[in-house]
Amino acid sequence: MALDRKTPNDLNAFWMPFTANRQFKKNPRMFVAAKDMHYTTSDGRQVLDGTAGLWCCNAGHCRPKITEAIQKQAAELDYAPAFQMGHPVAFELANRIVEMAPKGIEHVFYTNSGSESVETALKLAIAYHRAKGQGTRTRLIGRERGYHGVNFGGISVGGIVNNRRHFGSLLNGVDHLPHTHLPDENRWSRGQPEHGAWLADDLEKLVALHGAETIAAVIVEPVAGSTGVILPPKGYLEKLRAITKKHGILLIFDEVITGFGRLGAPFASQYFDVLPDMMTTAKGLTNGVIPMGAVLTTADVHDAFMDGPEHMIELFHGYTYSGNPIASAAGIATLETYKEEQLFERAADIAPYWEDALHSLRDSRHVTDVRNMGLIGAVELDPIAGEPTKRAFAAFLAAYDKNILIRTTGDIIAMSPPLMISTAQIDTLIGTLADVLKTLE
Numbered sequence: 110m111a112l113d114r115k116t117p118n119d120l121n122a123f124w125m126p127f128t129a130n131r132q133f134k135k136n137p138r139m140f141v142a143a144k145d146m147h148y149t150t151s152d153g154r155q156v157l158d159g160t161a162g163l164w165c166c167n168a169g170h171c172r173p174k175i176t177e178a179i180q181k182q183a184a185e186l187d188y189a190p191a192f193q194m195g196h197p198v199a200f201e202l203a204n205r206i207v208e209m210a211p212k213g214i215e216h217v218f219y220t221n222s223g224s225e226s227v228e229t230a231l232k233l234a235i236a237y238h239r240a241k242g243q244g245t246r247t248r249l250i251g252r253e254r255g256y257h258g259v260n261f262g263g264i265s266v267g268g269i270v271n272n273r274r275h276f277g278s279l280l281n282g283v284d285h286l287p288h289t290h291l292p293d294e295n296r297w298s299r300g301q302p303e304h305g306a307w308l309a310d311d312l313e314k315l316v317a318l319h320g321a322e323t324i325a326a327v328i329v330e331p332v333a334g335s336t337g338v339i340l341p342p343k344g345y346l347e348k349l350r351a352i353t354k355k356h357g358i359l360l361i362f363d364e365v366i367t368g369f370g371r372l373g374a375p376f377a378s379q380y381f382d383v384l385p386d387m388m389t390t391a392k393g394l395t396n397g398v399i400p401m402g403a404v405l406t407t408a409d410v411h412d413a414f415m416d417g418p419e420h421m422i423e424l425f426h427g428y429t430y431s432g433n434p435i436a437s438a439a440g441i442a443t444l445e446t447y448k449e450e451q452l453f454e455r456a457a458d459i460a461p462y463w464e465d466a467l468h469s470l471r472d473s474r475h476v477t478d479v480r481n482m483g484l485i486g487a488v489e490l491d492p493i494a495g496e497p498t499k500r501a502f503a504a505f506l507a508a509y510d511k512n513i514l515i516r517t518t519g520d521i522i523a524m525s526p527p528l529m530i531s532t533a534q535i536d537t538l539i540g541t542l543a544d545v546l547k548t549l550e
């Protein structure tokens with residue numbers, strides 16, 4: 110029987126992730142095609158993508174170079190074993206990633222998602238200290254409101270309560286820094302907020318509480334996305350770097366959304382000029398087209414594992430699909446597309462226009478804060494009393510009806526369009542959102 114791609118006749122079997130399944134299945138929202146800045150819905154509408162899919166299609170949709178690379182690679186070498194065997198495309202992509210990464214990042218460990226990148230980095234951190242003869246360093250420090258994917262390590266260091274509360278006692282030996290959202294001090298901030306660098310000093314308190322010799326790593330998103338866009342105050346990341354270094358603690362930047370141009374630089378590490386020991390990536394690495402992630406490390410982290418007999422496996426970790434040929438080909442084509450179209454520079458150039466457009470919503474109904482950085486924007490709404498998330502979800506549904514795709518988390522609207530967005534499309538996105546806000550209860 111031919112597969113009808115437009116109208117499935119039963120929606121029951123697919124248990125959708127992070128979705129209100131019953132609500133969705135009563136009134137489904139289906140995309141059936143995409144091109145550049147737009148999705149096509151099953152009822153034939155063009156929807157402007159204000160979120161780059163899920164913060165991943167940074168180069169826009171169905172880009173020819175990426176499509177062709179995948180087709181060619183699938184026909185030439187579909188799969189090669191990832192353990193004890195190699196293929197050239199994965200090595201080539203790793204070289205290209207290192208070329209794009211901040212100076213000091215020299216190695217790439219492939220995964221298949223942001224969540225797997227996080228688990229990999231956390232495991233690497235603990236194993237690194239063990240390899241260096243400091244096996245007591247096992248504690249992992251995350252941050253309140255952090256999002257590091259959905260696996261056990263990630264939700265343990267993460268700080269979003271609904272992602273944690275249903276899943277038992279999580280990993281032992283984890284602690285959290287305070288988040289950096291200070292609405293009273295930083296409301297309506299454009300770019301990095303002025304106040305809050307002192308929040309990094311809480312790491313000194315955790316060191317005093319637990320002992321540095323028990324702490325393996327600190328993991329933070331340089332810009333927190335999924336919690337509703339929380340920005341690092343000026344000087345905060347620099348302080349975290351200084352304190353971690355002082356105490357021999359590894360610093361991991363979770364760059365799953367900030368990586369590959371979102372801030373107008375290849376990585377947030379370059380944007381803020383702070384070099385972590387490891388960076389977790391995914392999403393924009395392949396433009397979201399094929400699942401792939403990567404952990405980027407310094408030589409120091411990598412080299413700690415490179416002793417012992419040469420015939421021995423150095424790290425007992427990896428995935429069947431690590432460096433999959435088709436994903437690697439998609440990665441190379443994606444990085445080439447970014448470069449050829451100068452998309453990171455474009456994002457940096459258009460960011461001030463984006464900022465002004467976003468802040469024009471300041472006086473709209475229900476808006477209590479607007480925040481932005483690079484091509485990221487957040488509009489925070491006053492929740493309906495006693496019914497948190499309902500107002501923002503209503504905004505999401507109304508926006509979809511008006512042909513724009515936004516994302517909401519709690520009562521915050523988050524946007525992160527493909528880096529190819531034009532000023533006219535920014536006007537459409539923000540203008541339509543302004544209309545939506547007028548209609549909300």
Ligand SMILES: Cc1ncc(COP(=O)(O)O)c(C=O)c1O
Nearest residue numbers: 222223224256257258363365366
């Ligand atoms: C900062 C961060 N880390 C990790 C992840 C998890 O990535 P994935 O959904 O690919 O597992 C995300 C996803 O949004 C993210 O934003």
